[in-house]
Amino acid sequence: MAVLSLKRKLSILSDAAKYDASCASSGSSRRDSVGGSGVGSTEGMGICHAYAPDGRCISLLKILLTNFCVYDCAYCVNRVSSNTPRARFAVEEVVDxxxxxxxxxxxEGLFLSSGIIRSADYTMEEMVRVARTLREVHDFRGYIHLKLIPEASAGLVNDAALYADRLSINIELPRDESIASLAPEKDARQIRKAMGAVRLGIEEASEPARVAAPPKYAPAGQSTQMIVGADGALDGEILSRSAALYGAYGLRRVYYSAYSPIPDTTSRLPPARPPLAREHRLYQADWLMRFYGFEAGEIAASGENLDLEVDPKHAWALRHREAFPVDLNLADREQMLRVPGLGVAAVDRLIALRRQKRLRLEDVRRLSRGLKTSKAYIVVDDWRPTRLSDQADLRPPPQQLSLF
Amino acid sequence: MRVVRLASEIDFAGWRLAARALRSLQAAPDDVIWTVDGEGDLFGDEATPPQAGPPAFTVPKGFLDLAQEVALHRSGERFTLLYRLLWRLGRQPELLGLASDPDVARARDMAKAVSRASHKMKAFVRFRLVEDAAEETYVAWFEPAHRVTEATAPFFQRRFTNMCWSILTPDVCAHWDREKLTFSSGADPADAPGEDALEEYWRTYYASIFNPARLKTAAMQREMPKRYWRNLPEARLIPELVATAEARAEEMVRQQPSEPTRRVVRQAQRLSRDGSFEEGAPATLEEVTAGADFCRRCELWRDATQAVAGDGPGRARLMLVGEQPGDQEDLAGKPFVGPAGRVLDEALEAAGAPRAQIYVTNAVKHFRHELHGKRRIHKTPTAGHVSACRWWLDAERRIVQPRVIVALGATAALGVFGKAMAVGQSRGQALQLPDQAQGVVTYHPSFLLRMPDAQAKSEVYAAFVEDLKFAWKLAS
Structure with a gap:
């Protein structure tokens, strides 16, 4: 095989990594390079160092160690049966x-994933070697995110957790059945077991120290990613799967990735891709579950898809007009959070302000960005929406479809 | 009219001293002009020298932090606005809480812009390696949106402590020599190195990580405003990436699904011959463990991590049957490792029954639960779940061949005896089972955990230990 230049390898192996949605570099333990011999710091908040024209932030060097892979997952560009160009980094190349x-x-650091070569353990060991070299030889104190291979042995997972800030295992698809049919070498049960083991490890390490502080274990927690639109699962089913994952494994995030056309596709997949708006709505719905006190079933029942035209909170309000209008001078925080157009920050600012004065429409205009939406759902001293229940036009007006 | 001359554009200490004196002198905001040394002075009035001295008044917590940030803003009105706020705070101590007040809102907006500028500086500074330097040295040219260089430099000091670096800006330059942070006056882009060999790699990465199928340039520009582009090595690629994106995405869609190579097809055929799963009654405990994990006799597998089969020696005189795995058991894949398991261990020790010689399992092998927010809360399995799972419990009984089986709680009793039993009435006695074994019913350890009354709890615990002791004796 021809020897590839480092630049060519970088191009192949970052191209292959772009289908991993996560690029978070936040939420780890605070540290810096003072008193060390290398470089690096993490100060709680992540930093996005650049943005690509797809609107995604670039925070980490997100690459695969190799895109050679013995697995044959239909949705993945690196599956063994694909004819995509292949490359493999040496451990030192990634470190440098x-x-x-x-x-x-x-x-901010490195996000390392890999295709499976030889065996799960062999691959995992190579990845751990990258992280260990960075930490131990170069005293690197920046952020490291390692993708775990669910089939890797427990000892290797422990090593990975020692060097990495965040671990993630991709759940891949919302339904176990679709994993079995589209990713024949993967096993949904094995994926869940691995997530369970990581949660136990994190909890053990965060127990109050009895004798000495336990060794740190993935201080930025674990996350996962789900591909949307490659199987028949509707949004309601996806959200309840996410809720179950948050509950069972204490995940920091579930990332949704709209199945996107990949170079060298296979006939096992649906020909059409889901609209990008669907992914966006799922993120909004996920946000509602994590910060706004919504349950998965309230946002979408299991046989339902999210409305692509209105955001999920607005859709909920349209279905529950009896809960509105909400008097912002009287309502409790939970009720205010359910008003379309009011975010967590705006609600908290309004609550702080109403301790000092009665709220007026001008206050809401200054403290929130969504007055246009929220106006129909709120009562303040100088404002009351009239005939809300009769208004049919609260939905945004339908848009003329353009000819393709 | 009073004129205050501050030492520099970011002379917050000077502003503070002068403002303190002016407010003590009752100088109204409209009568004060703030200038920075070197700036022309419109009125040529007598300047007010800042006066040192103890402050005659206090300001609310939070004002100083806000003011310090606002002072770094490039707006010419910043010092005037801050003094007006300070003046108004004298009459309205709660002023800062009125987020909708125009002065407060303006100050908060300015502080936000400054903190954003500092954040963007952390993000968008691009160091270049200095060729032929004695030590590894990096230099960056950067144009911050506001005067945040001094305030942000410590961040780079903490991050790149063991590296020599300089950040040059039009206002001021920051230098770190691995020991001391120093500042010098503003510089020129030509003072920084013009290239770095690694930038070509960085551009390669930037171009490859971009997915042409999802062009969202507005989202990009919101976070990476154009004003920063001229100092970002990767930004020169953007126009071309945007222009060719649509064509590249269409090309991917147009591409016909490709056929895998012959080698791959042969390999797949070989694999599909092995590993088929046949279902027959399990004959070993390993088969029970593996089989239960694949079990689809009821729907509980769907939200559980794994089936938790029994744990213990392959032949045991005593078998303990619990209800179902809990949160911890579900993650660990072993029965009775959570809080209830600790109660059980303690009670077994008190009863003189060694857990290592006992086979411990559950009537239902998957964790049934409900989500409450982000927590999984135990939910009692139904009779349907118990009877679906009896296939596995019966297999374990057949293989382990215990002399005595203890059912812990009502669900376990349903699984072991096949009928509902009241625990309080049937406990503590030997009951005949069809397969030669004897059955004993007692409480479930988590029943003890839930009892609020300490007196009742210790009574039940004593009975629980008594039952275990009885069963162990019966089995010996």
Whole structure:
């Protein structure tokens, strides 16, 4: 095989990594390079160092160690049966690239994933070696996110957790049956078991120290990713799957990735891709579950899809007109959070302000961005929406479809 | 009219001293002009020298932090606005809480812009390696939106402590020599290196990580405003990436699904011959463990992590049957490792029954639960779940061949005896089972955990230990 230049490898192996949605670099333990010999810090908040024209932030050097893979997952560009160009980094190459980029302030750290070569354990060991070299040889204190291979042995997972800030295992698809049919070498049960083991590890490490502090274990927690639109699961089913995952494994995030056309596709997949808006609505719905006190079933029942035209909170309000209008001078926080157009920050600012004065429409205009939406659902001293229940036009007006 | 001359554009200490004196002198905001040394002075009035001295008044917590940030804003009115706020705070101590007041809102907006500028500086500074330097040295040219260089430099100091670096800006330059942070006057773009060999790699990465199928340039520009582009090595790629995106995405869609190579097809055929799963009654405990994990006799598998089969020696005189795995058991894949397990261990020790010689399992192998917010709360399995799962419990009984089986709680009793039993009435006695074994019913350890009354709890615990002791004796 021809020897590939480092630049060519970087191009192939970052191209292959772009289908991983996560790029968070936040929520880890605070540390810096004072008193050490290398570079790096994490100060709680993540930093996005650049944005690509797809609107996604670039925070980490997100690459695969290799895109050779023995698995044959239909939705993945790196499946063994695909004819995509292949490459493989040496451990030192990844380490040098990470440090070189980091010292020039291009990135917050490394997000390393990999195709499966030889065996799960062999691959996992190579990935751990990258993280260990960065931490131990170069005293690198930036952020490291390692993708776990569910079939890897427990000892390797422990090693990974020692060096990484965040671990993630992709749940891949919302239904176990679709994993079995589209990713024949993967096993939904094995994926869940691995997530369970990581949660136990995190909890053990965060128990109050009895003798000595326990070794740190993935201080930025674990996350997962689900591909949307590659199987028949509707949004309601996806959301209840996410809720179950949050509950069972204490995940920081579930990422949704709209199945997007990949180069060199296979006939096992649906020909049409889901609209990007669907992914966006799922993120909004996920946000509602995590920060707004909504239950999965309230947002979409299991046989339902989210409304693509209105955001899920607005859709809920349209279905529950009896809960409105909400008097912002009297309502409790939970009720206010359910008003379309009011976010968590706006609600908290309004609550702080109403301790000092009665709220007027002008206050809401200054403290929130969504007055246009929220106006129909709120009561303040100088404002009351009239005939809300009769208004049919609360939905945004339908848009003329354009000819393709 | 009073004129205050501050030492520099970010002379917050000077502003503070002067403002303190002016407010003590009852100088109204409209009568004060703030200038920075070197700036022309419109009125040529007598300047007011800042006066030192103890402050004659206090300001609410939060005002100083806000003011310090606002002072870094490039707006010419910043010092005037801050003094007006300070003046108004004298009459309205709660002023800062009125987020909708125009002055407060303006100050908050300015503070937000400053903190955003500082954040963007952390993000968009791009260091270049200095060629032929004795030590590894990096230099960056950067144009911050506001005067945040001094305030942000410590961040780079903490992050790149063991590296020599300089950040040059038009206002001021920051230098770190691995020991001391120093500042010098503003510089020129030509003072920084013009290239860095690694930038070509960084651009390669930037171009490859971009997914042409999802073009969202507005989202990009919101977070990476154009004013920063000229100092970002990757930004020069953007026009071309945007222009060719649509064509590249269409090309991917147009592409016919490709056929895998012959080697891959042969390999797949070989694999599909192995590993088929046949269902027959399990003959070993390993088969029970593996089989229960695949079990679809009821729907509980769907939200559980794994089936939790029994744990213990392959032949045991005593078998304990619980209700179902809990949250911890579901994650760990072993029965009785959570809080109830600790109660059980303690009671077994008190009863003189060694857990290592006992086979411990559950009537239902998957965790039935309900989500309450983000927590999984135990939910009692139904008779349907119990009877669906009896296939596995019966297999374990057949293989382990215990002399005595203890059912912990009503659900377990239903699984072991096949009929509903009241625990309080049937406990503590030997009951004949069809398969030569004897059955004993007692409480479930988590029943003890839920009892609020300490007196009742210790009575039940004593009875529980008594039952275990009885069963162990019966089995010996």
């Amino acid at each position: 690239l990470t440090l070189g980029f980091y010292k020039r302030n291009y990135i």
